Amino acid sequence: MAYNWNWSIFLSDTPAGDATYLGWLFTGLQWTVTLSLSAWLIALSVGSLFGVLRTVPNRGLALLGTTYVEIFRNVPLLVQLFIWYFVLPELLPRELGDAFKQLNPLLQQFLAAMVCLGLFTGARVSEQVRSGINSLPRGQKNAALALGLTLPQAYRYVMLPMAFRIIIPPLTSEFLNIFKNSAVATTIGLIELSRQAQQLVDYTAQPYEAFIAVTVMYLLINVTVMFLMRRVEVNARVPGYIGGSR
Amino acid sequence: MKILTTVAASLVAASLFSPAAFADELTGTLKKIKDTGSITLGHRESSIPFSYYDDQQQVIGYSQELMLKVVDAVKADLKLARLDTKLMPVTSANRISLVQNGTIDLECGSTTNNLERQKQVAFSNTIFVIGTRLMTRKDSGIKDFPDLAGKNVVTTAGTTSERLLRKMNEEKKLGMNIISAKDHGESFLTLETGRAVAFMMDDALLYGEMAKAKRASDWAVVGTPQSFEAYGCMLRKDDPAFKKLVDGALAKAMTSGEAEKVYNKWFQQPIPPKGLNLGFPLSDAMKAIYKAPSDKAFD
Numbered sequence: 346m347a348y349n350w351n352w353s354i355f356l357s358d359t360p361a362g363d364a365t366y367l368g369w370l371f372t373g374l375q376w377t378v379t380l381s382l383s384a385w386l387i388a389l390s391v392g393s394l395f396g397v398l399r400t401v402p403n404r405g406l407a408l409l410g411t412t413y414v415e416i417f418r419n420v421p422l423l424v425q426l427f428i429w430y431f432v433l434p435e436l437l438p439r440e441l442g443d444a445f446k447q448l449n450p451l452l453q454q455f456l457a458a459m460v461c462l463g464l465f466t467g468a469r470v471s472e473q474v475r476s477g478i479n480s481l482p483r484g485q486k487n488a489a490l491a492l493g494l495t496l497p498q499a500y501r502y503v504m505l506p507m508a509f510r511i512i513i514p515p516l517t518s519e520f521l522n523i524f525k526n527s528a529v530a531t532t533i534g535l536i537e538l539s540r541q542a543q544q545l546v547d548y549t550a551q552p553y554e555a556f557i558a559v560t561v562m563y564l565l566i567n568v569t570v571m572f573l574m575r576r577v578e579v580n581a582r583v584p585g586y587i588g589g590s591r
Numbered sequence: 592m593k594i595l596t597t598v599a600a601s602l603v604a605a606s607l608f609s610p611a612a613f614a615d616e617l618t619g620t621l622k623k624i625k626d627t628g629s630i631t632l633g634h635r636e637s638s639i640p641f642s643y644y645d646d647q648q649q650v651i652g653y654s655q656e657l658m659l660k661v662v663d664a665v666k667a668d669l670k671l672a673r674l675d676t677k678l679m680p681v682t683s684a685n686r687i688s689l690v691q692n693g694t695i696d697l698e699c700g701s702t703t704n705n706l707e708r709q710k711q712v713a714f715s716n717t718i719f720v721i722g723t724r725l726m727t728r729k730d731s732g733i734k735d736f737p738d739l740a741g742k743n744v745v746t747t748a749g750t751t752s753e754r755l756l757r758k759m760n761e762e763k764k765l766g767m768n769i770i771s772a773k774d775h776g777e778s779f780l781t782l783e784t785g786r787a788v789a790f791m792m793d794d795a796l797l798y799g800e801m802a803k804a805k806r807a808s809d810w811a812v813v814g815t816p817q818s819f820e821a822y823g824c825m826l827r828k829d830d831p832a833f834k835k836l837v838d839g840a841l842a843k844a845m846t847s848g849e850a851e852k853v854y855n856k857w858f859q860q861p862i863p864p865k866g867l868n869l870g871f872p873l874s875d876a877m878k879a880i881y882k883a884p885s886d887k888a889f890d
Binding site: 363531532543548 | 743771780784
C-alpha cells in the first residue's frame with residue numbers, strides 16, 4: 346500500500362496556530378478523562394441507590410428502581426444523549442431553557458454528556474448492585490435483623506460491604522465501558538479524544554497516525570483503570586467468596 | 592443465454608461498423624462506453640438541490656440535469672443508437688474510490704474541485720460556485736463576520752468552514768465559541784434552538800437548510816464570503832478524450848444559456864419534494880463561469 350507515513354505530524358502546529366496536533370490530542374484526552382470520571386461518580390452513586398431500592402421489601406420503592414433501570418437500560422445511549430442535549434432544554438420553562446442554552450457551549454455539551462453517561466451507566470451498575478445483594482445468603486440479612494439492627498443498618502453494615510466486594514469484577518467492566526462510551530459525546534460536538542482523531546484526519550489527511558495514536562491513548566487509560574481496580578479487588582477480597590480464594 | 596446472444600450480436604455489429612465510423616482508436620472511458628453500450632453515473636442521495644431523490648426515488652437536481660446533458664453529448668459523439676444509463680448512489684466518503692476503480696464513469700453532485708483531489712481524479716468544467724457565508728436570524732443584528740465576536744457560532748464538523756472559522760477566531764482574537772455539529776441538519780438545529788447566533792457553511796447549502804426551516808422568512812444569509820469553492824464533475828484521471836467531451840458538453844450548455852435555465856429551475860422555483868423555493872440568486876461568480884467555463888480549482 347502506497348501510504349505516506351508521517352509521524353512527525355504530531356509535532357507540527359495546527360492551522361489555527363493555537364497548539365501542536367499532539368496538544369490537540371492531549372486536550373481531547375483531558376476531556377475524555379474528566380467526562381468519564383465525573384459520569385462514573387454519578388453512575389456509582391445513582392446505581393447503588395437504585396440497586397438497593399430494587400431489593401427492599403417495599404413494592405413502591407422496588408417499582409421505582411425497576412422503572413429507572415428499564416428506561417435507562419433499554420433506550421440507546423445515542424438517543425438518550427440527543428434527548429438530554431437537544432430536547433430537554435426545549436421542554437424546560439422558557440427562561441430556564443434559554444439560560445442553559447446561553448452557557449458556554451463546551452459546558453453545555455459536557456453537562457449533557459455527563460448526566461447522560463452517568464444515568465445510563467448507573468442503570469447498569471444498579472443491576473449489578475442488585476444481583477450482588479441477591480447473591481448473599483438470606484441468613485446474613487436475617488441474622489443482622491435478629492441482632493436488632495434496623496433494615497438500613499443491615500444494609501449499611503452487613504449486606505452492602507459484602508455485595509460491593511462481590512461485584513468488583515463486573516463493576517470494573519462498567520468503569521472501562523464508561524471511557525469507551527464517552528466517545529458518543531462526539532455527536533453533540535464535544536471535542537473529546539475520538540473527535541480529535543477525526544479532526545486530525547480532516548486537517549492532516551494522515552488517518553493511520555491519528556487513529557493509532559488515539560487507540561494507544563484509550564488503551565493507556567483502560568490499562569491504568571484495570572490495574573487500579575485489580576489493586577482494589579485484591580485489597581477488598583473476602584476470603585471464601587468469589588475472587589476471594591487465594 | 593438471451594442476454595449473451597444480444598451482447599455477442601452487438602459486439603459483432605460494433606466490430607463490423609466501428610472501423611468505418613471511427614478513424615481514431617477510442618481509448619479509456621469512451622472505449623468502455625462504446626464497447627458495453629452503457630455508462631454508469633454516480634449521484635448523491637440528499638444533496639438538495641444538486642443531486643437527490645424525489646418522492647418517486649428518481650434522481651433529480653441541478654447537477655443531475657447537467658450530467659444527463661453530458662450523457663446526450665456522449666451518445667451523439669459515439670453515434671450510438673442506444674446508450675444504457677446506469678445510476679449508482681455515492682457518498683462523500685466513497686465517491687473518489689468508485690471513480691478510480693471504474694465502478695462509475697462520471698459523478699456530478701456537490702463535489703469540490705481542489706488540488707488534493709486532483710491527485711486522485713480529474714474534474715470537469717466547474718458547474719457551480721459556492722461561497723462560505725453565515726445564516727442568522729433576521730433580527731439577530733449580525734451583519735458580517737466581525738459581529739460574531741464573543742458569540743456562539745455553529746458550523747459542520749470536517750468542512751472548510753470549520754477550518755476558516757477556527758483560523759479567524761485565533762488570528763483576529765474574536766473570542767467566539769465554535770460549536771462543531773455532526774451534519775448540516777444538526778448545525779441548523781443548533782442555530783434554530785438558539786444555541787448559536789449564526790451558522791457558517793456553503794451558501795447554497797444554507798439556502799437549502801433555510802428552505803426546510805419551520806419559518807423560512809425568519810432567517811437570512813449574510814456576510815462577506817470567506818472562501819469560494821468550485822463544484823465539478825469527477826471523472827478518471829488521464830483520460831483526455833473523455834474529459835474533452837465532458838468539458839465540451841458542459842461548456843456548450845453554459846455559454847448557450849441552457850445551464851442558466853437549469854439554474855433557475857432548481858434555485859429560483861419551487862422544487863420537489865416539498866415544493867420549496869430556495870430563492871438563491873445567480874451570483875457574480877456563477878455568471879463568470881457561465882460566460883467563460885473553466886476547470887480551475889479555487890484553492
